[in-house]
Amino acid sequence: MSNDNAPWTRPYYWRSASHAMLLYFVFGEFPKELKLDVVRHGSTGLPAGITMHRFDKHTLAHWEGHPLRGALGELLRNDDPETFKVARAASQCFMLRGELDDPESLEYLRDTLGVIGALLDVGGKAVVDPQMLALFSPQAWREHFADGGASPREHVLILAHDEDDGAWVRTRGLRKFARPDISIRGVPQTEVERAGALAMRLVELQARGMRFVDGTALEIDGVAMGMTAHLAGSLEDPQFNNTHVEFAWPT
Numbered sequence: 001m002s003n004d005n006a007p008w009t010r011p012y013y014w015r016s017a018s019h020a021m022l023l024y025f026v027f028g029e030f031p032k033e034l035k036l037d038v039v040r041h042g043s044t045g046l047p048a049g050i051t052m053h054r055f056d057k058h059t060l061a062h063w064e065g066h067p068l069r070g071a072l073g074e075l076l077r078n079d080d081p082e083t084f085k086v087a088r089a090a091s092q093c094f095m096l097r098g099e100l101d102d103p104e105s106l107e108y109l110r111d112t113l114g115v116i117g118a119l120l121d122v123g124g125k126a127v128v129d130p131q132m133l134a135l136f137s138p139q140a141w142r143e144h145f146a147d148g149g150a151s152p153r154e155h156v157l158i159l160a161h162d163e164d165d166g167a168w169v170r171t172r173g174l175r176k177f178a179r180p181d182i183s184i185r186g187v188p189q190t191e192v193e194r195a196g197a198l199a200m201r202l203v204e205l206q207a208r209g210m211r212f213v214d215g216t217a218l219e220i221d222g223v224a225m226g227m228t229a230h231l232a233g234s235l236e237d238p239q240f241n242n243t244h245v246e247f248a249w250p251t
Helices: 057-061 070-079 081-089 107-121 138-145 189-207
Strands: 019-028 050-056 092-101 124-129 134-136 157-163 166-172 181-187 230-234 242-248
Touching: 019 107, 050 057, 050 107, 057 092, 070 081, 070 134, 081 124, 081 134, 092 107, 107 124, 107 138, 124 138, 134 138, 157 189, 166 189, 181 189
Parallel strands: 181 242
Antiparallel strands: 019 092, 019 124, 050 092, 124 134, 157 166, 166 181, 230 242
16 A cells, blocks of 8 residues: 555645644543553554643533433434443543644544543443544444544445535544535435535545645536535534535536
């Protein structure tokens, strides 16, 4: 495998002023003295800027940002009731959180994933990734991320909503890569699959370091008219938890 295609490189890197933000919760029953074999998971330990904090169940119960409560909690419960039940019953939780200046490689993500894998080895029973609205059992986590876990496709969610003027295809999770999420509006129902594939390709390119500027023209195979990128939103936007690049499907 060439260096440009190696899983943790960013061959299209173009520095931005944004920050990569990671946030994960690992619920379980952990020993008092924590010994993590992160090397087994291809990690060198948490990167600078990412911290890990342990909470007991009673402390977490009073925290307003509890990931198993509110709208996110309800969504996770409906998605995987059994793993949700296990997470709610857990006596402890580790929160891994932090921001980094736009990184030149994806090693920060590899190292953080390795720490999560090591936590699952010593009592972790569930992982929550709020940025992509996901709850994982240990088995599901390993299936997604144990091998080749750098693939951006595994770290970003693609959603499609029906609206009056067509489908709205959007992503969640690109803040992990210090890049804006993707929003494509006005997609005909017959083109939703193509728009989803396009969004995923843009996820891949941005995660590998590409950066949009306002007004960038985007050509689409088989579509006579292309699309124009418009930078929009803010980090507080609840639909993305991130800024985004807005596109209108050509009519």
